[in-house]
Amino acid sequence: MTLDVLHFIDNKGGNAEEIRESQRKRGLSVELVDEVIQMYTDWVKLDYDAANLSKQVNAVQKEIAAKKKAKENADELVAKKKELDAQVIAKRAESKEHEHKMRQKASTVGNLVGTGVPVSLTEDDNKTIRTWHPENKEVEKKSNILAHHEVMLRLDAIDLERGAKIAGHRGYFLTNDGIDLNQALISYGLTSCANAATRRSSLPS
Structure with missing residues (x-):
């Protein structure tokens, strides 16, 4: 917005x-x-x-x-x-x-930058606010695996080029199996809420 x-x-x-x-x-x-x-x-x-x-x-x-x-x-x-x-x-x-x-x-002016956001024109000055991992477990870092967006690209489940044209850097469109995966995650989340007797709500489309 x-x-x-x-x-x-x-x-x-x-x-x-x-x-x-x-x-x-x-x-x-x-x-x-x-x-x-x-x-x-x-x-x-x-x-x-x-x-x-x-x-x-x-x-x-x-x-x-x-x-x-x-x-x-x-x-x-x-x-x-x-x-x-x-x-x-x-x-x-x-x-x-x-x-x-x-x-x-x-509309070409972006939303206000938060007061606590580091001022930098690159990502080099990004700050780690907090980290999390399961208690009593070590985080295993793997270097021989693909990043999630690379996996999605290989599956033809995402369109970065069209997304960047519409929404700028980091914009994307889900395609094919990417759409199905997104819907499956939504369904899983809603089912989990229902099983936990949590009231579900949604914005109108």
Whole structure:
């Protein structure tokens, strides 16, 4: 899930500097945050202009109604309203297109980096938070076995190339037996919960 546009806007409860700092930690563009903020400002103005034009349409409509009630010619006002209607449609379309571009740009900013995360552009500075292994047993390290992703690749159970195109580095799609394995693990987990009389819950798909 990406950051909502309002996270960039200080007077809407957001914190732009927090996002800038997160971008610095990632080694990514800080200017991108300011671009989103400027696009939001421009979008608010476009939305205001569209609302203002709508008010003008309503005002002219009232004048037309008054003219017709008095049985006076209202052709000029009708023409004016028609022109204003076209301006409203154009301005709303411009506002909607700008909003789409703004949200699209905002979606390129990653989620906030946690305060406890080591700042590094490589994995060399990763910290071990904690380790675990069964009590009273030694952990046997094997060097002559394949990593899990290598096994999945050999089984054609995973597609890393397409995953990276869609979700970036480390993104992947399960394929063939990989899908079956995933479903089997889900089924096993749900069955285990049922056997343990644990209440199961799930997000809607």
